[in-house]
Amino acid sequence: MQRSFLQRFSIVGLYLWGFRISVLLIVVWGSFGTFQAGCPSVFTLCAFKSRYSADVWLDLLVYGLSQGSVYALIALGYTMVYGILRMINFAHGDVFMAGAYTAYYLAAAFGRAGFLNRHPLLSLAAVLALAMITAMSIALVLERVAYRPLRRAPRLIPLISAIGASFFIEYAFRGFFGSGFQAYPEWQIFKGEWAIAGVGILRTQAVVIVAAVALMVVLYGFVMRTKTGTAMRAVSEDLEVASLMGIDVDRVIVITFGIGGAAAGAAGVLYALVFKQVHFFMGFFPGIKAFTAAVLGGIGNIPGAMLGGVFLGIFESMGPILILEGLRVPGIYPGGIPAPYQLKDVIAFTMLVMVLIFRPSGILGERLATKKA
Amino acid sequence: MALLELENVHVYYGNIHALKGISIQVEEGEVVAMLGANGAGKTTTLRTISGLLRPREGRVHLRGESIDTMPPHVIVHKGVGHAPEGRRIFARLTVEENLMMGAYARADPHGIKEDLDRVFALFPRLKERISQVAGTLSGGEQQMLAIGRALMARPRILLLDEPSMGLAPVLVEQIFETLKTINTQGTTILLVEQNAYMALTIAARGYVLQTGEIALSGKAAELQANEEVRRAYLGG
Ligand SMILES: Nc1ncnc2c1ncn2[C@@H]1O[C@H](COP(=O)(O)OP(=O)(O)OP(=O)(O)O)[C@@H](O)[C@H]1O
Ligand SMILES: [Mg+2]
Numbered sequence: 149m150q151r152s153f154l155q156r157f158s159i160v161g162l163y164l165w166g167f168r169i170s171v172l173l174i175v176v177w178g179s180f181g182t183f184q185a186g187c188p189s190v191f192t193l194c195a196f197k198s199r200y201s202a203d204v205w206l207d208l209l210v211y212g213l214s215q216g217s218v219y220a221l222i223a224l225g226y227t228m229v230y231g232i233l234r235m236i237n238f239a240h241g242d243v244f245m246a247g248a249y250t251a252y253y254l255a256a257a258f259g260r261a262g263f264l265n266r267h268p269l270l271s272l273a274a275v276l277a278l279a280m281i282t283a284m285s286i287a288l289v290l291e292r293v294a295y296r297p298l299r300r301a302p303r304l305i306p307l308i309s310a311i312g313a314s315f316f317i318e319y320a321f322r323g324f325f326g327s328g329f330q331a332y333p334e335w336q337i338f339k340g341e342w343a344i345a346g347v348g349i350l351r352t353q354a355v356v357i358v359a360a361v362a363l364m365v366v367l368y369g370f371v372m373r374t375k376t377g378t379a380m381r382a383v384s385e386d387l388e389v390a391s392l393m394g395i396d397v398d399r400v401i402v403i404t405f406g407i408g409g410a411a412a413g414a415a416g417v418l419y420a421l422v423f424k425q426v427h428f429f430m431g432f433f434p435g436i437k438a439f440t441a442a443v444l445g446g447i448g449n450i451p452g453a454m455l456g457g458v459f460l461g462i463f464e465s466m467g468p469i470l471i472l473e474g475l476r477v478p479g480i481y482p483g484g485i486p487a488p489y490q491l492k493d494v495i496a497f498t499m500l501v502m503v504l505i506f507r508p509s510g511i512l513g514e515r516l517a518t519k520k521a
Numbered sequence: 522m523a524l525l526e527l528e529n530v531h532v533y534y535g536n537i538h539a540l541k542g543i544s545i546q547v548e549e550g551e552v553v554a555m556l557g558a559n560g561a562g563k564t565t566t567l568r569t570i571s572g573l574l575r576p577r578e579g580r581v582h583l584r585g586e587s588i589d590t591m592p593p594h595v596i597v598h599k600g601v602g603h604a605p606e607g608r609r610i611f612a613r614l615t616v617e618e619n620l621m622m623g624a625y626a627r628a629d630p631h632g633i634k635e636d637l638d639r640v641f642a643l644f645p646r647l648k649e650r651i652s653q654v655a656g657t658l659s660g661g662e663q664q665m666l667a668i669g670r671a672l673m674a675r676p677r678i679l680l681l682d683e684p685s686m687g688l689a690p691v692l693v694e695q696i697f698e699t700l701k702t703i704n705t706q707g708t709t710i711l712l713v714e715q716n717a718y719m720a721l722t723i724a725a726r727g728y729v730l731q732t733g734e735i736a737l738s739g740k741a742a743e744l745q746a747n748e749e750v751r752r753a754y755l756g757g
Binding site: 375378379381382385386388389390391392393394395396397 | 571609
């Protein structure tokens with residue numbers, strides 16, 4: 149009795165509650181400040197009439213969606229590999245980079261030949277295909293060389309191997325292709341906006357969203373509907389019993405890495421469409437963001453990874469302005485935090501920490517800590 | 522030639538000598554029981570046959586072919602079905618998906634359909650719950666699913682690890698009835714049980730394991746009559 153009393157009111161518990169409440173207060177105070185800026189009285193809310201019109205919010209939403217669907221595509225690889233091997237493939241972000249970077253050379257060649265604008269869809273499909281094949285191959289080599297020999301080693305060992313592999317891929321690309329940024333060629337027809345239902349939407353973002361969603365639908369269908377997909381789910385539940393069913397577990401693991409790699413490669417091209425450049429280190433942040441998304445949705449859970457990615461993308465794009473810009477800190481930032489957009493990464497990683505502390509199982513997942521530890 | 526033959530098998534967990542030279546034979550068409558106290562090595566024996574564990578010494582033969590170096594999924598292909606201890610059905614898959622995973626190694630849709638019908642005839646409850654998520658089945662239904670799933674590979678020999686565990690007596694009887702049917706339909710069974718009484722009613726022969734060694738073996742009737750067995754496993 150006494151013990152449980154102490155447990156419930158421990159210092160750490162109090163601290164965590166304080167943390168929760170202050171985050172909540174910051175969010176509420178900041179959003180209130182944003183919506184209420186420019187209103188005649190402190191007590192009237194006049195959202196959308198203030199500095200940001202509905203159009204701006206919509207743009208942010210669409211941008212968040214396109215970012216989020218890229219995160220979601222990468223997050224699938226983290227989550228599927230975790231589901232089967234209970235291992236975080238920290239080199240996955242670099243698989244993403246490798247796909248985008250390699251396909252850059254094809255896109256640039258297409259650009260020089262004028263093929264890019266003569267056959268925009270065909271060339272985009274070819275660039276995507278090359279990125280997917282490259283990323284898949286690298287993921288497969290990674291599995292074979294860096295992870296499979298360590299399958300029976302303590303759990304920390306493959307993680308160290310993954311970090312080593314990550315550096316290896318990054319610096320191999322740096323060595324071969326230099327440390328500068330390469331400008332991704334642009335497709336003429338993806339410039340500007342499309343009017344969809346009377347609203348202007350940036351074409352690149354529309355392309356990214358459509359392509360990412362299409363890939364995710366295909367992938368989800370594969371996992372849920374095919375025999376191999378069912379075997380993947382069986383292996384992720386109980387690897388040993390799956391082998392007693394006649395499932396070649398090694399083969400399923402290879403397929404998992406392959407699919408995750410291909411999705412990351414495609415995500416790489418989509419990312420480059422938006423940011424218009426590639427760089428040997430470009431995989432690091434999207435990789436960690438996608439990992440955050442996977443944790444957010446519940447690591448090991450495929451729909452969770454998709455949901456987590458989209459959620460993170462939207463939160464990251466709308467959060468800074470929604471929460472931070474109106475956050476008036478008396479004495480320091482009386483008019484709200486300046487240039488809040490610079491802080492979007494802070495928001496994303498605060499979210500990661502919050503999820504790990506308060507809901508380690510994620511939105512859709514099971515308990516992270518108790519599972520096959 | 523015996524269908525399954527273990528020859529002087531030694532298995533270790535690290536330094537723990539779990540099986541100390543086990544020799545077992547199962548003939549085509551038989552039901553053979555394997556009895557023994559907790560920790561005697563029954564589960565270890567079945568896992569060794571299935572390739573989940575490797576003998577450090579000794580051999581495992583299936584119809585004369587040595588299978589002790591093959592990976593588990595190949596051994597399944599050779600005709601060994603295994604319903605493991607504690608059921609271990611795929612809780613997040615549906616009943617149907619579980620059964621289809623049982624047939625994973627096969628490529629004869631027609632035969633698979635036949636066996637699916639056979640499993641549903643043996644366990645009508647499973648048919649009613651075909652699209653239910655397996656984790657929500659009752660304990661008895663999960664055991665039926667575990668046995669049905671192992672049957673879907675159309676094994677020559679079915680290894681069953683304590684199918685009666687945690688089930689009500691009525692259900693235990695029902696499961697053993699079904700095992701008899703499965704056997705008469707042509708599947709050889711190696712049955713590990715704590716419930717020695719029930720096991721010896723359907724088995725023709727039995728082995729008694731004690732701390733990794735075979736302490737006794739013989740016809741079911743002989744074992745049932747044996748003083749030691751009666752005292753240790755039959756409660757009298
Ligand atoms: N993974 C393991 N690591 C170490 N020792 C093990 C392991 N599994 C089993 N053992 C040991 O091997 C011996 C045989 O275990 P086994 O599980 O085969 O017994 P059993 O006859 O199936 O018992 P029960 O009736 O309780 O299921 C036991 O002493 C057990 O402690
Ligand atoms: Mg056992």
